[in-house]
Amino acid sequence: MREASARAVAWSAAAGVLLVAVLLVSATIGPEPITLRTVAMAALTELAVPVGASVTMHTHAVPVVSGGLPWPALTIAYAAPLQFGVPETAQVIVGTIRLPRIVLGATVGASLAISGAVLQGFFRNPMADPSIVGVSSGAAVGAVAAITLPSVVVIGVQPAAFAGALIAAFTVYAIATKNGHTPTATLLLSGVAVQTLLGAVTSFLVVNSGREIRPAMYWLMGTLHGSRWHDVEAALPVVVVGSAVLLAYAREMNVLLAGEEDAHTLGVDVDRTKRLLLAVASVVTAAAVSFAGAIGFVGLIVPHAVRLVVGPDHRVLLPVSALTGGAFLVAADTVARATATEPPVGIITALIGAPFFLYLLRDREVRAL
Amino acid sequence: MTLDVTGLDVELAGTRILDDVHASIRDGHLVGVVGPNGAGKSTLLRAMNGLITPTAGTVLVAGDDVHALSSAAASRRIATVPQDASVSFEFTVRQVVEMGRHPHTTRFGTDTDTAVVDRAMARTGVAQFAARDVTSLSGGERQRVLLARALAQAAPVLLLDEPTASLDVNHQIRTLEVVRDLADSEDRAVVAAIHDLDLAARYCDELVVVADGRVHDAGAPRSVLTPDTIRAAFDARVAVGTDPATGAVTVTPLPDRTSAAADTSVHVVGGGDSATPVVRRLVSAGASVSVGPVVEGDTDHETARRVGCPCTSVAPFTRLEDTTAASATRADIAAADGVAVPVAAAARPGVRGLLTDAVPTLAVGDAAGAPEWADRLVACDAVVSAVGALADTPSDGV
Incomplete structure (x- = not known):
């Protein structure tokens, strides 16, 4: 097992280096080319460390309650310890336009890849991806409803997508659960059925959306356009905490691959572990898709490709998938940014992902259920 | 750590699979569960290790109801070698055997008793392919890997579901010798569902004949394996004799045709x-x-x-x-x-x-x-x- 930890650290370090390299190179690319050296200095200048936190009570306006509700707000004070005197234009382009989008892209890619790896192991099915339990289709309904019917869904696109994702995932889980047991085959099938139903709802909303059709389509294809540090602040903590929990259950996931009955005789509390993995993977995926839309293929092919290289041990597979997924999505988004029409990044991931997946299907042993 | 089964009833999907089953397995004893296909042998083992909750009756391991124990606590007392050795992801043999240590490892601990893992692999003859993918092994080799995993679990009670089903004649004997030795030299209580009556008779201290969800007979192989009991349980005509090489009871199935000489x-x-x-x-x-x-x-x-x-x-x-x-x-x-x-x-x-x-x-x-x-x-x-x-x-x- 020490050997496993050493492998996890070594592979994660390699994938981490890859991720940082992709992040920096990506930030040099754009309408205004900026040198790698300037990017590195601007990024370090932008680096903020929390130096203090205070809780203040705000009065939160709630439509049904006159006068509003007192609402605690956590204010974190940041300090930027490193200053390199980068030219202001470059600092603004890198620090407030490119980096937020790149860091959000890395966050989203990491969360899709780690949940994909978890769900592939969970279902013992290499074809599983984070959308399989209805998270993406639920988020799509929420987001498209918020875009096309802003007067009905007043909470905004991202909260609506997040809520839609979790409601869909919970519904799928509840349908598949009987007497405290959730057979994975039932879960898979109820996921497919709920996805189909929600897909119909989304299509209906899009068809009736009038001039809102373009933002709705962009969301559905997945895009990182217009990302701000504010988005990163909301998504990153969810993904980091969720990933940490998933990593803590890596050994259980290994044992679950032997089958649920074997896992039980090897001391895994199967139903509890499945519930927890499903819930955390759904929250992590929901956080990603509510900010970036339904980006396909990252959660399917990244864990696959990583598994081919590092093997099925989740203690290595999960962290390496997360870091590689982040790097992959940032790279794909860089291609999207560099393209004149700036297509949604979901188109790029599908253009790269589908041929790669077909290659896996033909040339590698993609094992059946 | 004795295993006591009392008045066990199991229903699955509304069908009674086990009916009032009693059995007691003492330390150092190897008990064979024999019976025709579909008799409920696997179900009995799955109720013994807590996988199936019985509708009535209890399974006590060292005095505690196995169904009241957490799966972690139960797996430290009872190790199971499953019949179906399907593994779909490419773990190495060593990684699979190490999974037997799961119940002994804390969440953030990296502590694994590597000596236990090494011993388990050596004993079952899988050490030479420790670094190979389990998916590349034959069914019989995988079955031995799962036996090694159960040994690494270091539980005082061991349940085996058809441990020799897909093994060649050499490894059938080697596996059962290992199992016999676990009872003799390590004082473990072992229960094995065994298809082959000759092997069951040769290695087990006691046989439990299960047919139709009930215990037909239980006791020493020579007292249990009679033509009458076997006819009642298996609906088969057999000759029961003594193997000249091992001195164990041997059962020879006979064709079920009625001939002119029958009853003469x-x-x-x-x-x-x-x-x-x-x-x-x-x-x-x-x-x-x-x-x-x-x-x-x-x-x-x-x-x-x-x-x-x-x-x-x-x-x-x-x-x-x-x-x-x-x-x-x-x-x-x-x-x-x-x-x-x-x-x-x-x-x-x-x-x-x-x-x-x-x-x-x-x-x-x-x-x-x-x-x-x-x-x-x-x-x-x-x-x-x-x-x-x-x-x-x-x-x-x-």
Whole structure:
């Protein structure tokens, strides 16, 4: 097992280096080319460390309650310890336009890849991806409803997508659960059925959306356009905490691959572990898709490709998938940014992902259920 | 750490699978669960390790109800080797065996007793492919890997579901030797569902015969494996004898055809190996056969023991007339519907004196050397129909 930890650290370090390299190179690319050296200095200048936190009570306006509700707000004070005197234009382009989008892209890619790896192991099915339990289709309904019917869904696109994702995932889980047991085959099938139903709802909303059709389509294809540090602040903590929990259950996931009955005789509390993995993977995926839309293929092919290289041990597979997924999505988004029409990044991931997946299907042993 | 099963009822999807099953497995004992397909053997094991919750009854391991223990606590007491060795992801053999340490490892601990893992792999003969992918192994090799995983679990109770089902004859014996040794030298309580009655009889201290969800019989192999019990549990006709090599009970299934000779009792006179083909044919045909006199240790003697026929034997170079074997043989003959005397045995000194006119006598073999006192002479191939005819027609000799 020490050997496993050493492998996890070594592979994660390699994938981490890859991720940082992709992040920096990506930030040099754009309408205004900026040198790698300037990017590195601007990024370090932008680096903020929390130096203090205070809780203040705000009065939160709630439509049904006159006068509003007192609402605690956590204010974190940041300090930027490193200053390199980068030219202001470059600092603004890198620090407030490119980096937020790149860091959000890395966050989203990491969360899709780690949940994909978890769900592939969970279902013992290499074809599983984070959308399989209805998270993406639920988020799509929420987001498209918020875009096309802003007067009905007043909470905004991202909260609506997040809520839609979790409601869909919970519904799928509840349908598949009987007497405290959730057979994975039932879960898979109820996921497919709920996805189909929600897909119909989304299509209906899009068809009736009038001039809102373009933002709705962009969301559905997945895009990182217009990302701000504010988005990163909301998504990153969810993904980091969720990933940490998933990593803590890596050994259980290994044992679950032997089958649920074997896992039980090897001391895994199967139903509890499945519930927890499903819930955390759904929250992590929901956080990603509510900010970036339904980006396909990252959660399917990244864990696959990583598994081919590092093997099925989740203690290595999960962290390496997360870091590689982040790097992959940032790279794909860089291609999207560099393209004149700036297509949604979901188109790029599908253009790269589908041929790669077909290659896996033909040339590698993609094992059946 | 004894395992006590009391009044166990199990229903699956509304069907009663186990009905009032009782069993007790003591430390250092190897108990075999035998029974026909679909009898509930696997279900019994799955109820014993807590996978299935019974509708009634209890499974106590060292006094605690296994279904009240957490899966982690239960897995530290009971290790299970599953029957189905399907593994779909490419873990190495060593990684799979290390999973046996799961119940002994804390969430953030990296502590693994590598010595236990190494020993488990060495003992089951999988150490030489420790670094290979389990998916690249044969079914039998995977089964041994799963046995190694259970050994790494270091639980005092071990359950095995058909541990030898997909193993070749060499590894069947090696696996059961390991399992036997776990009971003998490590004092573990072991329960194994075993298909092969001969192997079960040879290695187990005790057998539990399960059929139709009930325990038909339980006890030492020799007392349990009788033609009557096996007929009741398996609906099969068998000859029960003793294996000459191991001295264990051996069960030989017989074809289930009704022949002319079924229900006929025949005594076969032995000598050298001449009675063996006759005994085989008659036993297969369902006749109840007694044999004697045979010389101790010769082929006919072993055949009689192998198929479990009553047999009287004499020491080599003994004058037949003086022995108690002679009177025992006379009694067997008097009780039989007929006597079959192989031509080669007919020439033995003293054989003529055993025969009586009251029981029809068949000489079996070629005409050359056939005794004049035989009522009929038949070829070996025709002995079954000739014996069948005896039962229908009263003998001429009376």
